[in-house]
Amino acid sequence: MLTITDLQASVDDKEILKGINLEIKPGEVHAIMGPNGSGKSTLASVLAGREEYEVTGGSVEFEGQDLLEMSPEERAAAGIFLAFQYPVEIPGVTTINFLKTALNEIRKSRGEAPLDAAQFLKLMREKAKIVNIDDALLKRSLNEGFSGGEKKRNEIFQMAMLEPKLAILDETDSGLDIDALRIVAEGVNKLRSPERAVIVVTHYQRLLDYIVPDYVHVLYKGRIVKSGSKELAFELEEKGYDWIKAEVAAL
């Protein structure tokens, strides 16, 4: 589904990603872990098409298409979804209106008829249950004045609405208490399917207790330095990142 080959990227002429290789198949959940500043969020941003990042080398193929040639909206239409680490507050645009516009734009680009108001509301009610998100919240301006937990729940709700093929969760656990974390993780689990792949970017193992990954990769200094099964995450939780750093230094 997704093939990342020797991906290099920089921001403000500072090289952050120094050659990432990663292969993701439908239905898989990959966790990307690593110490602060290792390039985790950069990788998520580059995949979603954030313009501040300049890709300086390598390639990314998504379902046979050159992802790096696509605009962020084209990537969304192709089925890529980024759950933001810091969801943006947009005063004056309700979540409902925002999502209706987004969903119908995506449908349009796929040659599907737009949903009318009734169809949209029905779909929304159904999906809102997945993360237990309140109707009243959806009628408010997007993320404006939402708590951290509400923002992250809203991200997963959006994911449920847009039904991506590949979801990238960028530190979705940051700033969440355990109850909020559980709701968000359960929402993600309900959305797992044999067709849908998920990349979970996180600093802590905690989230992976709830969203159990098939693979864990450790990103350090812009490279994936170690890959393994979910046990690798426990090891990192127990021993921290220093032993990884030492291993890399020894090479």
Next chain:
Amino acid sequence: MSNILNNDLKQQLVADFQATESRLNGEAKTEVHQKRREAMQRFEALGFPTIKHEEWKYSNVNNLVKQAFDFNVKSDFGANDVETLEIPNLQGNVLYFVNGMYNAELSSIVSPESQLQILNFGRAVKEKPELLATYFAHYANYQDEAFTALNTAFAHDGVVVHVPAGKVVEEPIILRFITDARTANAASQPRNLIVVGKNAEVKMAEAFRTIGDNGSFTNVVTEIVVEENANVQYYKVQNETEKAYHIGTTQVIQKDKSHFYAVTVTVNGGFVRNNLNIVLDGQHCESFMYGLYFPNGKQHVDNHTLVDHAKPNSYSNELYKGILKDTSTGVFNGKIFVREYASKTNAYQSCRNVVLSDEASMNTKPQLEIYNDDVKCSHGTTTGKLNDEAIFYMRSRGIPKAEAVTLLMYAFCEDVISQIKIESIREYLSGLIVEKLAQ
């Protein structure tokens, strides 16, 4: 008043005034005409303002004064043309003024006379002399303001509204000022007087629209008297052409416990100057002023507000927002006076702008003159660009960039648009704004 004006605009107007006066017969002796004559004298003394005048520093009327206008353009604007004006579902008391003249045929008054007395200015001079004697030109400052003086001198048409005490006018009043510039450079000077009695309530809109490719000049003055405990919603909507000059003054006086809401939306216009002056001549009054403007191309929009807290315990709040593109220019000048005896005044002002081009410019000038210690006043202005992160967020959800930008700009305006409580006007504007923002 039928002559073409040339760059001797001032002398031309003086001559016009005399010509008009000679045709007045009995009306020349009325109090209204005494005011006109006084105003003409003031206009002669003041002349047109130049950019040396502090209040006109950023709005140069030099090009206006040099142009030729006909104040009496004949228009065949009729029912068919109304169809082409895009306010659907327009219900209520809808009055049409074409090139400044009331058009009874197109207009419809639906409210019962017990709720609403509404008639054109010319008729009011004959039928409501006592109302005009009490209120006309008592508030709009023709002594010092050249354009107000000019309008007062030529006050012959427009609307006179009287809402009797205790009446709630259920249907809105919508005044449509159509400038028909299809055949010539058309000018008009509507004059409106709105008197809302004690405990009375009314919603009204003034909608200005220019059609045709020639130049136009509108010099409008509206006086609004809000009596004790009355509630007035007033909306001014401008959708004129690139060649249109619009200079307007809305002069409001509020008595005890009255509420006044103003929303001024400039969708299009070549050169626009809106003066909104409110005197809070009562205690426990509330005034809200909202504004929106979207100049593009070479458009110029200048909003001057003046809030005069003359008595204690009142509240005023204003929020103006603009989105500027291309080489357009904007001005916001907000003056707040708190008089010596006006303790416990709360007065707030905010002006927020998004400037989308390096060549566009916005001049904001808050002016607070406070002569009392026991008050709460604040003002703030911001000028910025659109939030790139918000645009990326929307794009990452599949919304194309152009759409995301429009949505974001519309969202910026939303809190002002939602203040408009006449649904047909709000819907109309909302459509116009989306269209304009997408340009």
